[in-house]
Amino acid sequence: MPHIVMESIIKSYGDVRVLDGCSLSVEKGQVMTLLGPSGCGKTTLLRTLAGFVEPDAGRVLVGGIDITALPPNRRSVGYVFQNYALFPHLTVAENVAYGLKVRRRPGPEIKDRVARALDIVSLGPLGDRYPAQLSGGQQQRVAIARVLVLEPDVLLLDEPFNALDAKLRLSMQTELRKLIERLGITSIFVTHDQSEAMMLSDQVAVMRAGTFEQVAPPLAIYDRPANPFVATFIGRANILPVGLRAGAVVDFPAVVAERPDGPADLIVRPENLTLAAGRIDPGTGQSGPPGTVLFAIAQGPTIEYEVDAGFPEPLRVTVNRRSGEVPLAAGSPVSIGVIDPAACRVIERGTP
Ligand SMILES: Nc1ncnc2c1ncn2[C@@H]1O[C@H](COP(=O)(O)OP(=O)(O)O)[C@@H](O)[C@H]1O
Ligand SMILES: [Mg+2]
CATH class of the missing domain: 3.40.50.300 (P-loop containing nucleotide triphosphate hydrolases)
Known part of the structure; x- marks a missing residue:
């Protein structure tokens, strides 16, 4: 009780x-x-x-x-x-x-x-x-x-x-x-x-x-x-309008969703995304959409990126910063990846 x-x-x-x-x-x-x-x-x-x-x-x-x-x-x-x-x-x-x-x-x-x-x-x-x-x-x-x-x-x-x-x-x-x-x-x-x-x-x-x-x-x-x-109230999150097809998110095929095809929201934390310079697979095996750096700010241990990846809002990506690493310049082409697809959430559209 x-x-x-x-x-x-x-x-x-x-x-x-x-x-x-x-x-x-x-x-x-x-x-x-x-x-x-x-x-x-x-x-x-x-x-x-x-x-x-x-x-x-x-x-x-x-x-x-x-x-x-x-x-x-x-x-x-x-x-x-x-x-x-x-x-x-x-x-x-x-x-x-x-x-x-x-x-x-x-x-x-x-x-x-x-x-x-x-x-x-x-x-x-x-x-x-x-x-x-x-x-x-x-x-x-x-x-x-x-x-x-x-x-x-x-x-x-x-x-x-x-x-x-x-x-x-x-x-x-x-x-x-x-x-x-x-x-x-x-x-x-x-x-x-x-x-x-x-x-x-x-x-x-x-x-x-x-x-x-x-x-x-x-x-x-x-x-x-x-x-x-x-x-978005607890921590920061990207809320991305995505499509589902054949049990996966179209833009992030590594993210599976056992749902019928159709529109959904993908919730992904900025620290669960990776970014690699150039239009290549980021090497995680979890390739996502290509993008372009809009803005980057280094905070010592991390770099915060805003990336245009074709979504209505810029994608926020937090990457761990290696010693000596400087942020990629605005305009740089990048590839986006998901580190842990299981940590993403897929919510049917229409949920508040
Ligand atoms: N005694 C009251 N008379 C009329 N409206 C009230 C009264 N107390 C609270 N409210 C209204 O109820 C809502 C919730 O208030 P409150 O519980 O103080 O919210 P919170 O603590 O989450 O900020 C607010 O819109 C507030 O204006
Ligand atoms: Mg109060």
Whole structure:
């Protein structure tokens, strides 16, 4: 039995359906990430789980118990808000103690639990400071401690790193991942940043317009995206309109597709393509169409090419760069190849 189950959640505001039948389950101790563009319903779904939003239809279960009708304060769900919402006039320790005071816990217990929560987020010595005297990363940790001190069964985090600069983000992401693993607390995490989702999650739910496009472990989504939207939202991808004939892709005969002849979309990652100078077989045995270099940029370990290969959009090809190698000039004729045909996806035309 999964720890968290959301069943066919529907929510509309006016005549706009914001959640359109979302179903999700999360195993105990796992991190699920909701990933999707702004406005797709991530926060609304998280707030439904916390009890701040009442769904029009569907059920929410935690630990097998239906909590759909329970108010937020009767749910054992901790919610770390997008802007940390710390009380500026209270010290760090008082901020963390706040929820326990509201619950009228005895003084010595509060002191103990606050000290432990601050230790967990490595803020032990800073209990007497005020939020304004802390860095962004430290304020973030106070916000997390304030939730952990209540010992929730479930931890919800809504874009918790948005306010942090890139470097701090990276270290906080790693810290948070370690913390969640150590505590074994079932967590749902919201982001619109795909690399953050890849790094933090056991499972990723890719959302678009109130529904899930794919729910799977992050690498499975990267390797086997369900459709072009998912493929371009997680990592970079070429989405090529191709024809199928006799069980193979016309332009890339090495890519087989057990489908009837007709139009399809081929999804191929830039690093799964090769490129060789001249109109020759690139030597992989997986020859593809001839092309012409439009643009090339060397990035140290790789070269990023844009190639005109007769498709509506330039083909993006990432090749590993050998020491001393300079990119082929624009206008150079090249041959395109596929490294691993099995890693390509062929999707019938008409799928979103
Ligand atoms: N209380 C509300 N009243 C009306 N519309 C809302 C409300 N909350 C969210 N929405 C709308 O629902 C959609 C999804 O919002 P949200 O869940 O915040 O998306 P996300 O977190 O993915 O950016 C948006 O179009 C937003 O404007
Ligand atoms: Mg949001």
